[in-house]
Amino acid sequence: xxxxxxxxxxxxxxxxxxxxxxxxxxxxxxxxxxxxxxxxxxxxxxxxxxxxxxxxxxxxxxxxxxxxxxxxxxxxxxxxxxxxxxxxxxxxxxxxxxxxxxxxxxxxxxxxxxxxxxxxxxxxxxxxxxxxxxxxxxxxxxxxxxxxxxxxxxxxxxxxxxxxxxxxxxxxxxxxxxxxxxxxxxxxxxxxxxxxxxxxxxxxxxxxxxxxxxxxxxxxxxxxxx
Amino acid sequence: xxxxxxxxxxxxxxxxxxxxxxxxxxxxxxxxxxxxxxxxxxxxxxxxxxxxxxxxxxxxxxxxxxxxxxxxxxxxxxxxxxxxxxxxxxxxxxxxxxxxxxxxxxxxxxxxxxxxxxxxxxxxxxxxxxxxxxxxxxxxxxxxxxxxxxxxxxxxxxxxxxxxxxxxxxxxxxxxxxxxxxxxxxxxxxxxxxxxxxxxxxxxxxxxxxxxxxxxxxxxxxxxxxxxxxxxxxxxxxxxxxxxxxxxxxxxxxxxxxxxxxxxxxxxxxxxxxxxxxxxxxxxxxxxxxxxxxxxxxxxxxxxxxxxxxxxxxxxxxxxxxxxxxxxxxxxxxxxxxxxxxxxxxxxxxxxxxxxxxxxxxxxxxxxxxxxxxxxxxxxxxxxxxxxxxxxxxxxxxxxxxxxxxxxxxxxxx
Numbered sequence: 001x002x003x004x005x006x007x008x009x010x011x012x013x014x015x016x017x018x019x020x021x022x023x024x025x026x027x028x029x030x031x032x033x034x035x036x037x038x039x040x041x042x043x044x045x046x047x048x049x050x051x052x053x054x055x056x057x058x059x060x061x062x063x064x065x066x067x068x069x070x071x072x073x074x075x076x077x078x079x080x081x082x083x084x085x086x087x088x089x090x091x092x093x094x095x096x097x098x099x100x101x102x103x104x105x106x107x108x109x110x111x112x113x114x115x116x117x118x119x120x121x122x123x124x125x126x127x128x129x130x131x132x133x134x135x136x137x138x139x140x141x142x143x144x145x146x147x148x149x150x151x152x153x154x155x156x157x158x159x160x161x162x163x164x165x166x167x168x169x170x171x172x173x174x175x176x177x178x179x180x181x182x183x184x185x186x187x188x189x190x191x192x193x194x195x196x197x198x199x200x201x202x203x204x205x206x207x208x209x210x211x212x213x214x215x216x217x218x219x220x221x222x223x224x225x226x
Numbered sequence: 227x228x229x230x231x232x233x234x235x236x237x238x239x240x241x242x243x244x245x246x247x248x249x250x251x252x253x254x255x256x257x258x259x260x261x262x263x264x265x266x267x268x269x270x271x272x273x274x275x276x277x278x279x280x281x282x283x284x285x286x287x288x289x290x291x292x293x294x295x296x297x298x299x300x301x302x303x304x305x306x307x308x309x310x311x312x313x314x315x316x317x318x319x320x321x322x323x324x325x326x327x328x329x330x331x332x333x334x335x336x337x338x339x340x341x342x343x344x345x346x347x348x349x350x351x352x353x354x355x356x357x358x359x360x361x362x363x364x365x366x367x368x369x370x371x372x373x374x375x376x377x378x379x380x381x382x383x384x385x386x387x388x389x390x391x392x393x394x395x396x397x398x399x400x401x402x403x404x405x406x407x408x409x410x411x412x413x414x415x416x417x418x419x420x421x422x423x424x425x426x427x428x429x430x431x432x433x434x435x436x437x438x439x440x441x442x443x444x445x446x447x448x449x450x451x452x453x454x455x456x457x458x459x460x461x462x463x464x465x466x467x468x469x470x471x472x473x474x475x476x477x478x479x480x481x482x483x484x485x486x487x488x489x490x491x492x493x494x495x496x497x498x499x500x501x502x503x504x505x506x507x508x509x510x511x512x513x514x515x516x517x518x519x520x521x522x523x524x525x526x527x528x529x530x531x532x533x534x535x536x537x538x539x540x541x542x543x544x545x546x547x548x549x550x551x552x553x554x555x556x557x558x559x560x561x562x563x564x565x566x567x568x569x570x571x572x573x574x575x576x577x578x579x580x581x582x583x584x585x586x587x588x589x590x591x592x593x594x595x596x597x598x599x600x601x602x603x604x605x606x607x608x609x610x611x612x613x614x615x616x617x618x619x620x621x622x623x624x625x626x627x628x629x630x631x632x633x634x635x636x637x638x639x640x
Contacts, residue, residue, distance in 0.1 A: 003422065006255060010248035017247075017584065018240060025577040032573050093576040153552040160562040207555040 032090050036106050039083035043113050046076040050120055057127070066128030073121070073132060077167050080117060081159060083110055084170060107172060114169045115179040121167065133219045136196040137170045138180075138189050147205040151193040154208050158215075165221050231537055238534045239581045241527045246588040250595060252418045257599055260417055263473045264377040273379075274304045275372055275434070276353030280345040281363035282312035285321050287479065292325045294366035299373055307331045308349040309363075313339030318363075342430075343446035343453040350437075350445050358437045360446075360454075365431040365478040366394070374474035375434050385439040385466025386428050386458070388416050390475040390600075396482065403613035404480050404487065410596045417470040424520040425468035428461070430454040432476035439466055451638050452497025459505045462517045472600070488624060495628035496638050498525075503632075528625065535622045589615070 050072055057065030087110055091103055124130060137155055139148035152170065159168050171180045173192070183189075187196045194203040195211075198218045206214070216224035277295055281288050288309075295307055307328075311319055313336050325331050334348060346360050357379060361367065375387045391412035395401035412429050419425045428435070433454065443460045450456040461468055481487040502525055508514045509522045553560065568574065593611060597603060631638055 003252075003255075006251045007248060010244055010251050013247045013251075014240060014244040017243060018236075021577060021580050021584070024580060028573065028575060035573055089574065093574060149548075150552055150555055154555050157556040157559060157562050205555075208557060208559070 029094060032093065033102055036083070036086050036090050036102075039079070039086045040106065040109055040113070042079045043076075043083050043110075043117075046072065046079050047113065047117060047120070050076060050117075050124075054120065054124065062127055066124075066130075069124050069128055069130065073130065073167075074164055076117060077163065080114065081163070081168070083113075104175075108175050108177060111172055111175055111177055111180060114171065115177070115183065118169050131219065133166045133198060133215060133221070135166060135168045135215075136183065136187070137168060138173050138184065138192060138194045138196075139170065140172075140192045141174050145192040148193045151195075151205055154206065154211060155195075157208055158211060162215075162221055162223055165219070166215065231541075234530065234534050234537065235578060235581060238527070238530050239585060241523075242531065242585060243588055245524075245527065246592055249418065249592055252421065253414075253595055253599055256418065256421060260414070260599060261473050263374050263471060264380055266373065267377055267380070269301055272301055272304055272373075272376065273356040274306070274354065275300065275357045275359060275376065276306045276308055276349075276355030276437075277359045277361060278308045278310065278346055278349030278353055279361050279363050280310050280312055280342050280349065281314060281318050281322075282339065282342070282345075283314045283316045283318060284363035285314070285317040287364040288318055288321045289325075290366055291361070291363050292322070292331070294368075295361075296325070296328060296330075297369055298367060298371060299369045302330065304355075305330055305372070306353065306355060308334065308352050310334045310345040310349045311336050312342065312345045313337055341448060343448040343450060346453070347445040347448065350440055353437070356437055357434055358440055359432060359434040360430070361432040361476065362430050362478060365476050367432055367476050368474045371432065371474045371476065372434075375471045378469040378471055379436060381467075381469070383465075383467050384436070384469045385461045385464065386433055386435045386468045388412075388420075388425060388428055388433050388468060388470045390472050391429050391431050392475045392477040393480040394477045395480055398482055399610070399613055400484065400487070401480060401482055402607065402610040403617050406593065406597070406607060406610050406614050407617075408480065409600050409602045410593070413470075413472060413475075414596050414600050417472050419520075420468060420470040422516050422520065423467045424462075424515075424517040425458060425470060426517075426521060426524075427452075427455045427458050428468060429476075431478035435461075436466070439464065450497060450501065451493050452501060455494075455497055456501045456504070459501060459508070462514065463505070463508055465513070484620075488627075491621065491624040492628050492631060493638050495625055496631045499628060499632045532622060532625050532629070535619075536626070586615075589618075 050069065053065050053068040053072065056068070087103070087106055090106075091100075094100060094103070118134065118136070121130075121132070121134065125132065125134075135155065135158075137151065139145060139152060142149055155168050155170070158166060171183065173180055173184065187199075187201060189196070189201065189203070191203045193205065194201060195206070196202075197214055202214060212221075212223055215221055277298075279288075279291065279295070284291070292307070292309070298305065307330055309322055309325075309331065311322070311334065319333075319335055322333055326333055332352065334345075334352060336345065336348075340348075350358055350360075357376065359372070371389060375389055378384050378387045391408055393401065393405040393408045395405060412427075416425050416427070416429075430453075439461065443457070443464055445457075446453040447456045447460075458468060481490050502521065509518045511518050553563075556562070590611070593614065597607060630636070
């Protein structure tokens with residue numbers, strides 16, 4: 001009888017442990033969501049700062065605006081990349097991927113912010129003659145684009161090595177955002193993965209060396225001389 | 227993540243954690259009784275005992291084995307020793323001959339190799355004791371082995387008694403790791419299982435049986451490759467229980483190479499699977515009692531764990547392959563992708579990581595508390611712990627090989 005009781009206690013303890021893990025994981029998920037939201041707020045803040053600088057150019061002259069832009073550009077790039085990484089990490093850890101409404105919502109917001117930032121950057125580049133190479137990376141989910149993940153990995157490597165000289169914008173075309181659809185038709189992207197580097201399309205998988213060769217043709221990067 | 231895989235992870239975690247928690251609860255409950263033996267029987271009331279030893283090519287060990295048996299503290303006139311040669315091709319018979327001066331020792335010198343179970347049965351038929359101990363020729367017994375184990379039979383329900391199996395080794399890393407397993411698996415676990423009447427094996431190195439019971443169940447199954455495991459099922463089936471005596475021990479030779487370990491485990495595991503299949507009708511029956519629930523539970527856990535292991539290995543290998551193909555695109559530039567900061571990020575801890583770590587902690591709790599309870603000491607065995615975890619992975623491959631052997635009906639030799 002006492003032994004039977006031990007089995008019941010054991011079952012209770014095991015159940016308690018499982019529930020504890022469930023609760024801890026729920027708490028961690030909240031923290032992960034908060035971390036993503038914080039990064040999204042940081043993007044908006046950076047974006048508003050750049051918008052302000054852009055607005056100031058009309059009042060104080062372009063020279064002053066371009067001076068401010070140079071200092072914000074690298075920071076904005078970093079914030080955007082961090083947010084993207086944080087969302088991807090969230091996806092990997094929660095392992096819920098496409099079914100998670102939070103992930104989808106943040107991914108949509110992030111992509112929209114990327115389009116906004118890219119548009120602003122494009123405008124400022126023309127006005128201020130900023131020498132920043134931009135790569136637009138269009139991808140789909142792995143089922144319909146087996147090499148998209150590989151290309152994404154190569155671009156991560158490029159970003160880690162050349163983050164100060166290259167701005168990379170990754171667009172998830174499965175999200176069905178109208179702004180991304182406009183970019184797709186503007187750049188005439190029909191196959192995936194596809195990169196638009198300084199207005200020119202490079203579709204298919206490019207390894208690091210091939211991509212560096214393309215980038216070096218466009219601009220004199222530090223990696224091109226070393 | 228595949229929902230079936232996720233369900234498998236949670237199921238295996240829950241069942242294994244339940245096993246660990248119940249183990250620890252039983253350990254706490256019976257900790258003080260582990261080494262307690264029933265009251266000793268006065269010399270004149272001690273029953274007659276026969277020790278049957280089956281030997282195949284044991285020239286190296288049989289002498290030490292017989293010396294230890296002769297030195298057992300038991301009335302001379304109540305002990306007989308029956309040695310059965312299983313058609314050895316070495317000098318086993320020669321090694322036995324000096325001991326034949328001792329009138330208590332009888333020698334059945336078979337010229338033909340018949341198998342261990344057949345030889346044991348031959349010895350059992352020749353034995354005249356009220357209790358019959360069967361032992362391996364490569365094992366040595368403690369002097370008090372009979373005085374400590376025989377009193378357990380005062381309980382008429384007890385049909386067999388097991389003793390602590392100690393590992394005789396030369397101190398290699400592999401041997402020290404296997405030793406931990408013997409201490410826990412063939413000593414403490416059996417003791418705790420005995421409280422639940424579900425001892426599933428009467429270890430071959432030394433176990434003692436009620437002679438009348440052996441007669442009733444027709445001795446060992448001569449077709450089984452794990453006769454010491456198979457007989458335990460039939461003892462339970464016959465309504466008898468198996469007691470475990472931790473107060474005395476037998477020391478046996480253990481594998482000292484990976485190849486030897488693989489051969490031993492493949493035989494053990496394949497034998498276990500065949501035995502379960504043979505006795506499948508006894509599970510979940512009222513007659514089999516808790517034994518009939520415990521065995522299917524344990525083997526379900528093993529099978530599910532193995533399935534999880536196989537799927538995880540497959541997933542790990544495909545992820546590894548994917549990563550290699552990724553890195554090939556970036557000239558294998560590992561450093562650009564490796565950041566200490568990310569490793570230390572607490573938000574990177576997933577539910578599965580917590581499940582995995584808690585599983586490891588549970589295993590560690592079983593190891594430390596188990597070794598501490600058996601007085602084997604866990605502090606001096608710290609390095610062997612690491613090996614124990616590594617061996618755990620190796621055992622999954624042994625189990626896979628055993629499943630394959632059983633499914634494809636491959637012949638397994640002793």
